Amino acid sequence: NAGVMQNPRHLVRRRGQEARLRCSPMKGHSHVYWYRQLPEEGLKFMVYLQKENIIDESGMPKERFSAEFPKEGPSILRIQQVVRGDSAAYFCASSPRSGSTYEQYFGPGTRLTVT
């Protein structure tokens, strides 16, 4: 059973460009979370999605950031007009939600560098 997949693993963008980060959850998982980790800090929640629905986006900046989880295909975190402060590691986690422990399984992360 493949784990959570994220691509690309590393992404370099110039200021003003767009960044697209992809996440494929574990098989059978229909809940996806995105987290951001700044250097030397813990993970901070950004957005929680189920298939075709955004459940909670309270941690995501209202401008330039958007997320989707379509019926088919991976979840996408999109950052428009990137700035240097967007440089961070972005992690995706998935959960089956049918279990009793609510644990989340993480992908390897995408390290975004804005130059």
Add this chain to the structure above:
Amino acid sequence: AQTVTQSQPEMSVQEAETVTLSCTYDTSESDYYLFWYKQPPSRQMILVIRQEAYKQQNATENRFSVNFQKAAKSFSLKISDSQLGDAAMYFCAYTKGNTPLVFGKGTRLSVIA
């Protein structure tokens, strides 16, 4: 809002010895779930151990065990027989079950050969 506090930014332990990492949290919920995640230099987040708040028995996974004190809102991780591969950042995390994880700031563990 729920918060998770890890008061030890860095810890070190001799190989084969035991170390305890501290975590406290704040919540008004009675049912919730606590986790310890390990993040090695590869930055992959690895689930180490989980604890359901409704369970009185402390969780154990091989060399890893927790001391869960619900009244004190404390959730410490004990690593026994420490190995070089245990060196990593360790994050304590909380969820009430249908919400995103809330993480502490982490403890960097060094293992001395």
